[in-house]
Amino acid sequence: xxxxxxxxxxxxxxxxxxxxxxxxxxxxxxxxxxxxxxxxxxxxxxxxxxxxxxxxxxxxxxxxxxxxxxxxxxxxxxxxxxxxxxxxxxxxxxxxxxxxxxxxxxxxxxxxxxxxxxxxxxxxxxxxxxxxxxxxxxxxxxxxxxxxxxxxxxxxxxxxxxxxxxxxxxxxxxxxxxxxxxxxxxxxxxxxxxxxxxxxxxxxxxxxxxxxxxxxxxxxxxxxxxxxxxxxxxxxxxxxxxxxxxxxxxxxxxxxxxxxxxxxxxxxxxxxxxxxxxxxxxxxxxxxxxxxxxxxxxxxxxxxxxxx
Amino acid sequence: xxxxxxxxxxxxxxxxxxxxxxxxxxxxxxxxxxxxxxxxxxxxxxxxxxxxxxxxxxxxxxxxxxxxxxxxxxxxxxxxxxxxxxxxxxxxxxxxxxxxxxxxxxxxxxxxxxxxxxxxxxxxxxxxxxxxxxxxxxxxxxxxxxxxxxxxxxxxxxxxxxxxxxxxxxxxxxxxxxxxxxxxxxxxxxxxxxxxxxxxxxxxxxxxxxxxxxxxxxxxxxxxxxxxxxxxxxxxxx
Numbered sequence: 001x002x003x004x005x006x007x008x009x010x011x012x013x014x015x016x017x018x019x020x021x022x023x024x025x026x027x028x029x030x031x032x033x034x035x036x037x038x039x040x041x042x043x044x045x046x047x048x049x050x051x052x053x054x055x056x057x058x059x060x061x062x063x064x065x066x067x068x069x070x071x072x073x074x075x076x077x078x079x080x081x082x083x084x085x086x087x088x089x090x091x092x093x094x095x096x097x098x099x100x101x102x103x104x105x106x107x108x109x110x111x112x113x114x115x116x117x118x119x120x121x122x123x124x125x126x127x128x129x130x131x132x133x134x135x136x137x138x139x140x141x142x143x144x145x146x147x148x149x150x151x152x153x154x155x156x157x158x159x160x161x162x163x164x165x166x167x168x169x170x171x172x173x174x175x176x177x178x179x180x181x182x183x184x185x186x187x188x189x190x191x192x193x194x195x196x197x198x199x200x201x202x203x204x205x206x207x208x209x210x211x212x213x214x215x216x217x218x219x220x221x222x223x224x225x226x227x228x229x230x231x232x233x234x235x236x237x238x239x240x241x242x243x244x245x246x247x248x249x250x251x252x253x254x255x256x257x258x259x260x261x262x263x264x265x266x267x268x269x270x271x272x273x274x275x276x277x278x279x280x281x282x283x284x285x286x287x288x289x290x291x292x293x294x295x296x297x298x299x300x301x302x303x304x305x306x307x308x
Numbered sequence: 309x310x311x312x313x314x315x316x317x318x319x320x321x322x323x324x325x326x327x328x329x330x331x332x333x334x335x336x337x338x339x340x341x342x343x344x345x346x347x348x349x350x351x352x353x354x355x356x357x358x359x360x361x362x363x364x365x366x367x368x369x370x371x372x373x374x375x376x377x378x379x380x381x382x383x384x385x386x387x388x389x390x391x392x393x394x395x396x397x398x399x400x401x402x403x404x405x406x407x408x409x410x411x412x413x414x415x416x417x418x419x420x421x422x423x424x425x426x427x428x429x430x431x432x433x434x435x436x437x438x439x440x441x442x443x444x445x446x447x448x449x450x451x452x453x454x455x456x457x458x459x460x461x462x463x464x465x466x467x468x469x470x471x472x473x474x475x476x477x478x479x480x481x482x483x484x485x486x487x488x489x490x491x492x493x494x495x496x497x498x499x500x501x502x503x504x505x506x507x508x509x510x511x512x513x514x515x516x517x518x519x520x521x522x523x524x525x526x527x528x529x530x531x532x533x534x535x536x537x538x539x540x541x542x543x544x545x546x
Contacts, residue, residue: 048394052544073396084387088325089318100314101395145391 001025002047002153002183007056009042009207016042018207019056026152029179031198032187033296035304039207040187041081044157047185048078060153074102077146081157083138087131091122091141094130095148102149109148116144119174136167143174154178156186160193172197195296203303210303218299224262224291226275230284232258238282242274257287311397312405319379319409320416332374333417336367344424355434360424361442361513365506368450369482373474375413376457377467379406380540384465393544403537407458414450418443438515445512448525452505453478455532462539482506 002024009017017039024030034040045051047058049069058065060072086094092113099109117126120140125133130141139159146154159175160168175197178184188194194201195215203211228235232250239248239260249261264271272291279286323329340360347359380403383389392402428434456477461470485504489497501507505528508521 050390050394050544070396070398073394076394078391078394080387080390082387084390086318086322086386086388088322097314097318098391098395101311101392101397103310103396142391 001061002185003059004043004047005057005059007043007046007053007058009039009046009051010054016207017046017053020204020207020209022202022209022212024153024183024185026181026183027179028200029175029184029186029198031194031201032185032204033191033194033201033300034187034189034204036189038204038304040189040204041157042207043204044155044185044187048076048155049073074149075151075153077149077151077154079139079142079146079154079156079159081161083142085130085138085141085145088129090129091117091126091133094141095145098145099148104149112148112150113144116147119147120144121170135162136164139163139167139171143171147178151182153183154185156184158188159186160188160190168193191296191300201296201299203300205304211299213296213299218295222264222270222291223298224264224271224275225259225288226262226279226286226290227253227257227259227288228279228284228286229256230258230279230282235260235282235284238278239275242271242278244269244271244274259288312401312408315397315402315405316408316412319406320412323375323409323413326378328374328378329413332371333420336364336371336417337420339367340364340421340424344427348424349427349431355428355432357424357428357434357439357442358513360421361446361509364418364421364446365449365509365513368446368453369475369478371417372414372450372453373457373460373471373478375410375417376454376461376474377471378461379410379458380461380536381464381467381470384543385467389543393540399537399540399544403458403462403533403540407454407533407536410454410458411451414447414454418446418450435515438513441512441515441517444517445509445521448512448522449505449509452525452528452532455529455536456481458536459532459539462536 004020004022006019006021007017008015008019020039020043022030032040032043042051046053047060047065049065049072052066060075063071065072089097095113095116096109099112104112117123120143122137122140122144125137130138133141139162143156143159156175160171163171172193175184175186179199186194186197198215200214201212202209232252235258236248236250239245239262244264246263246265251259251261253259262271262275270291272289276286276289340363343359343363348357380389383392393399425434425439457470457474460474460477464470464473481503482505485500486507489500489504492500502524505525508518508525511518511521
């Protein structure tokens with residue numbers, strides 16, 4: 001269980017992270033989304049103890065990441081964005097070295113290395129020099145090394161950057177599998193990847209959490225678009241009267257047309273029929289009536305509005 | 309302790325996984341071998357290794373920086389310091405582990421020169437006292453140089469810069485505490501002479517084992533390694 005409470009980080013005058021708060025629990029994959037330079041990596045580095053927060057606190061299973069850093073580090077498996085490895089070492093040598101750093105006994109190391117090599121599909125390259133491996137294999141070596149000590153919490157910074165589509169699909173499946181028992185925290189700026197791999201997302205922009213939603217929320221919340229040739233002052237209250245409408249945003253278009261963006265409440269469901277009926281009874285010409293699930297894309301777009 | 313050993317052995321083994329270790333060792337053994345054959349093995353000369361020790365003392369100024377340059381700077385450059393410093397190990401363990409690994413490589417660099425001792429033994433009857441003292445002196449000198457090297461390596465992410473700054477610092481140390489001290493005269497010379505490492509090495513090469521020298525050189529190592537640890541720690545707080 002990770003609890004991040006109002007952390008800030010400044011580098012000189014630059015405020016990279018300004019008050020980020022969230023939690024992540026075992027059995028869930030939490031995605032941290034955000035445009036490049038939003039503060040995702042800085043936030044992750046404060047959780048792993050690589051950077052101390054300027055203010056605020058990070059606790060892992062109730063342990064403070066600065067005061068009880070060693071205990072926290074033992075609970076974390078961390079794969080940094082650039083997957084730094086030692087190119088001159090062989091895969092097995094490197095994994096053995098990492099196991100020793102986490103104080104695993106010889107037999108524990110042997111079992112853990114065999115298991116993770118199998119899990120991360122590294123059998124073919126186990127005796128190869130890391131420097132000779134492709135980017136995808138290096139990424140998996142990094143992941144295997146982060147998993148060696150079987151940490152309850154796994155933190156992955158952009159785990160699929162530089163991978164090809166089939167490798168992305170494989171790593172997504174692996175993340176899903178690991179998230180059954182562990183708390184998995186992964187950062188990315190690729191929306192579909194997070195959508196498929198995570199149970200919940202937070203969107204960070206300019207160092208702040210701008211939005212937070214579960215994938216189930218994103219599936220149910222719906223947005224309708226209706227374009228009417230009608231007087232907005234008359235249409236607005238009429239649409240508002242429909243049961244299940246949460247909000248309406250009118251935007252005037254050319255020659256008397258107006259687009260109404262209608263958000264449904266969670267229980268509102270599909271409002272197209274009611275909207276169509278309303279237009280019919282009032283004899284308002286309609287040229288568009290549609291519905292879409294306000295997925296991650298809208299959440300992201302709204303959250304980073306004005307940033308880029 | 310086990311973690312420290314893990315870091316030290318990785319560092320030691322990596323010297324042999326990379327060309328740098330082999331190149332350093334080959335050059336060192338070639339040069340000492342030439343000197344041994346040309347200078348020491350002269351008929352009528354005493355069966356001592358003083359020539360080897362004096363030369364090695366100079367060679368260490370280049371050999372030690374070549375060993376120490378990648379210790380930390382390569383970690384900064386590759387970013388591999390991040391998974392290292394987020395593992396449950398202290399900054400002390402990282403720096404001392406690396407230092408011990410480098411010192412072990414220094415030992416394995418000196419080990420083949422024992423062949424020269426065997427040659428002397430086969431040809432004549434050498435006095436083992438000065439030989440033992442000489443090796444001790446070389447090891448201690450090398451360890452001080454490596455400690456200075458790890459400080460320079462902690463300060464930069466470029467191996468070349470670490471190598472050059474270490475050599476530069478060693479030259480200043482060497483010249484400043486001998487010729488420089490003599491030129492400055494009182495009261496500076498009494499301050500600078502005791503800082504000299506090569507004056508102490510001279511004593512070792514002559515066969516004198518002075519505990520003061522040992523204490524001063526070990527203290528210098530401890531002090532420099534502590535500085536390197538502080539530099540590594542400070543990176544976390546930037």
